[in-house]
Amino acid sequence: MLAIDVQQLTKTFQVQKNREGLSGAIKDLFSREYRQVEAVKQISFQIPQGEICGYIGENGAGKSTTIKMLSGILMPTSGKIEVNGYVPFRDREKFVQEIGVVFGQRSQLWWDIGVIESFQLLKKVYRVPENEFRQRLDELVERLQLGDLLNRPVRKLSLGQRMRCELVASLLHNPSILFLDEPTIGLDIVVKTEIREFLKDLNRDHGTTILLTTHDLQDIEALCSRVIMLDDGQIIYDGGLDDLKNRWSKGREVQFQFARHTPLHQLDQLTAGLSVSWTLENEVTARMWVPNDVNVSDALARVVGGTEIRDIKIFETNTEDIVREIYSSGSSEDKPVPAAEPEAEQGRAAQPEQKLAAAEQGAQRHNAVQSEKQTDPKPEQEQEKERSLR
Numbered sequence: 610m611l612a613i614d615v616q617q618l619t620k621t622f623q624v625q626k627n628r629e630g631l632s633g634a635i636k637d638l639f640s641r642e643y644r645q646v647e648a649v650k651q652i653s654f655q656i657p658q659g660e661i662c663g664y665i666g667e668n669g670a671g672k673s674t675t676i677k678m679l680s681g682i683l684m685p686t687s688g689k690i691e692v693n694g695y696v697p698f699r700d701r702e703k704f705v706q707e708i709g710v711v712f713g714q715r716s717q718l719w720w721d722i723g724v725i726e727s728f729q730l731l732k733k734v735y736r737v738p739e740n741e742f743r744q745r746l747d748e749l750v751e752r753l754q755l756g757d758l759l760n761r762p763v764r765k766l767s768l769g770q771r772m773r774c775e776l777v778a779s780l781l782h783n784p785s786i787l788f789l790d791e792p793t794i795g796l797d798i799v800v801k802t803e804i805r806e807f808l809k810d811l812n813r814d815h816g817t818t819i820l821l822t823t824h825d826l827q828d829i830e831a832l833c834s835r836v837i838m839l840d841d842g843q844i845i846y847d848g849g850l851d852d853l854k855n856r857w858s859k860g861r862e863v864q865f866q867f868a869r870h871t872p873l874h875q876l877d878q879l880t881a882g883l884s885v886s887w888t889l890e891n892e893v894t895a896r897m898w899v900p901n902d903v904n905v906s907d908a909l910a911r912v913v914g915g916t917e918i919r920d921i922k923i924f925e926t927n928t929e930d931i932v933r934e935i936y937s938s939g940s941s942e943d944k945p946v947p948a949a950e951p952e953a954e955q956g957r958a959a960q961p962e963q964k965l966a967a968a969e970q971g972a973q974r975h976n977a978v979q980s981e982k983q984t985d986p987k988p989e990q991e992q993e994k995e996r997s998l999r
């Protein structure tokens with residue numbers, strides 16, 4: 610049985626429009642206008658039991674909305690969802706026993722009471738038998754080194770300590786599926802690494818299926834063999850992380866440190882006939898971009914044979930650069946959609962296929978384009994009330 614089966618899933622929010630100025634505010638009191646926000650648009654994917662799948666995308670891409678639908682907090686506008694054979698928003702009582710959820714930006718623990726008391730309350734909510742609860746709690750407390758924290762109120766915990774407690778809280782009822790929405794947000798590298806190791810062990814030892822949304826691609830590299838990439842509510846990539854790299858990484862870069870001043874024209878001469886390109890960093894350091902269709906050892910042999918070299922470093926395009934390139938190619942500034950394209954003329958956002966094509970072109974450049982992520986405006990009014998899991 611599939612852990613998660615999603616077909617043509619769509620979520621549209623109705624959001625109130627606010628008119629400008631005092632007169633607008635008064636008008637709003639009497640007649641409200643609404644607009645539709647399509648947060649998730651007809652997405653389909655399947656996740657088998659025991660997989661760790663990364664779910665990534667820019668701010669506002671629709672990741673949290675998907676997780677909320679998968680965990681039964683939000684009702685889809687249309688489409689089909691099955692999680693462990695249950696329809697999340699319909700079969701809630703039985704369904705919540707099957708899943709654990711951690712929202713990095715929200716707590717499921719009670720702020721003013723001791724951590725252990727929150728755990729006791731959750732034991733009652735999920736109706737976990739005492740002996741099972743004890744056994745599981747001991748195991749998790751030992752694994753995540755929470756012994757000293759159990760009697761402290763949640764508000765007195767550091768973010769890293771709280772996040773480890775959140776993970777325990779989500780696992781006390783032994784769910785087979787874990788939804789993690791930004792579980793490492795704001796954490797330092799030590800705690801991030803601990804959490805990644807813990808999740809890996811959990812998946813290996815208990816076969817827990819994990820769907821993970823994150824903006825930290827190192828989480829994805831450390832944990833996920835598969836990644837689903839969302840853009841503007843649509844899936845633009847679903848596949849292996851290695852495939853993603855192979856598909857968009859168009860070559861590698863080699864940095865040379867020469868024994869003496871080596872001008873650009875000399876380097877160009879050495880690699881004449883090969884479609885490599887050179888960038889000088891200073892008098893004795895230069896970078897050579899080697900596209901995939903050029904044999905790296907041929908290029909290296911030419912340079913090594915013609916100059917005296919102190920040091921060589923080879924850089925592969927990293928996932929972060931590739932993903933940033935895909936995201937940024939959709940932004941208005943460097944969207945390489947031809948000016949004659951009607952979409953571009955009308956100033957509308959690029960379609961996912963255009964973004965992919967643009968990303969493929971963009972990845973050919975060895976300097977990844979740095980672009981700030983665009984933040985979606987927050988909804989003016991939340992029409993859909995999120996129901997608490999508890």
Ligand SMILES: Nc1ncnc2c1ncn2[C@@H]1O[C@H](COP(=O)(O)OP(=O)(O)OP(=O)(O)O)[C@@H](O)[C@H]1O
Pocket residue numbers: 622623624646647648666667668669670671672673674675985986987988990991992993
């Ligand atoms: N309850 C809501 N009411 C109205 N609009 C909403 C609601 N929740 C989300 N949206 C809108 O739906 C879109 C997708 O939001 P969502 O939170 O799913 O994105 P995200 O990919 O999780 O972003 P982030 O990385 O910033 O958390 C955004 O345009 C957002 O403003």
